[in-house]
Amino acid sequence: MKNIISVLILIFALNSISGQNTKVYFGFGGQYNSFQDARFSDVQFNKTSLVPEIGFYRISSVDYWFLNANGFIFESAFPDYDTIKISTLGYSVKLGYLRNYKGHYIGGSWTVLDYISRENSLLGNNSNFYRLSSDIFVSWKYTHTLNDNWNLDLGIDYGLLSFINSAPSFTTNFPQNIVDNGKVSYLDASSRDPFNLGNMTSKYFWNQLNINSIIRANFRDRLSLAYAWRLRSYSDHTSYPITDAMHSITLQFNFISRAKK
Secondary structure: OHHHHHHHHHHHHHHHOOOOEEEEEEEEEEEEEEEEEOOOOOOOEEEEEEEEEEEEEEEOOOEEEEEEEEEEEEEEEEOOEEEEEEEEEEEEEEEEEEEEEOOEEEEEEEEEEEEEEEEEHHHHHHOEEEEEEEEEEEEEEEEEEOOOOEEEEEEEEEEEEEEEEEOOOOOOOOOHHHHHOOOOOOOOHHHHOOOOHHHOEEEEOOOEEEEEEEEEEEEOOOEEEEEEEEEEEEOOOOOOOEEEEEEEEEEEEEEEEEEOO
């Protein structure tokens, strides 16, 4: 997986050289996360954290390329249990390509890797919730110049297909394809391995909700302020959804900013 990501980064970097408007940035900001796994509890966890990110985008009159990666780690108290801590780790890598159609950029994007892990000691043997996914979106972006100093980038991604490996619950509700193939073993550690690709199940747009959006205000060539919202809700078992929502605000510094006519 690391080699694949390295090749993708190289391809995007080479393409950016000929871009009409190319920016490579580092961002740092804050994130608000709301999470609930109804299989375990009806308690909703909310927490703020710091989030760094790095990425690039290339905009021309013909197309729009982008690639970004971010990560976060934080610890929070379980509601009403100050001595119980929940540790959360997450990171993602995403790329996209869109074509200009009458002033609007329309195309697709791919979250190559989206991983999150939560450790909750209150749940004993089921203390670790994890989710590894790879997601395909239909994407829309729009750029608008406000004046000589400011312009806006708007974007929405709607998830069409996801491949997800999420932790089974304390009731041993393994994904149906694992059960059908007779792969369930209480003694086999791979049954709870987030990086076991054989445990992945497919989720289509009609049995999950996966939406990303972004509003970015760009000031001249070097600075941008971006707000992003991500929502994912799906269920492996009817009436017990897993829902994750993230709001983030980041200040981005474009350490490479090139315009080519």
